[in-house]
Amino acid sequence: MLLIAFDSTQQALRAEMLLEYADIENDMRPTPKEITAGCALSLEFPKEEYKRVKQIIEEERVEVRGIFFKKDDQYVNMDA
Template sequence: MLLAFDSTQQALRAEMLLEYADIEIDIRPTPKEITAGCALSIEFPGADLAQVQEIVESENVEIRGIYFKKEDGYGTIVEN
């Protein structure tokens, strides 16, 4: 799963919150298939989707969307 952002500030804030919640994450460049205002995205295990969504909502983290990898690019789970 992939979290994309419109600002670097929100990406770094989400990184801190997710690490604090002990969710295993990787910071990576935003794929070109996903149009976002920030070059950083956060990759996380699909098993943690519900917890990630809860943190994003409760902490008012501004995201571009949550995406999943599919054969021909990325599909959307949540898009703002």
């Protein structure tokens, strides 16, 4: 599973709606303390959907802190 972190709750809720509309499974959850973000909410989604999610986020200009995956006990930014 991958995790999208946001700087605002508005962007998190907007992304959730867009992913649901695209029929991409997602779960809203608290942002892990290891990720510095301005919003306490993050979206988790299947790794296999990364390309589609990235495309939706870019096309719809959703403001995100980053898309992360968990490696050992740390979250790593996919775009870093």
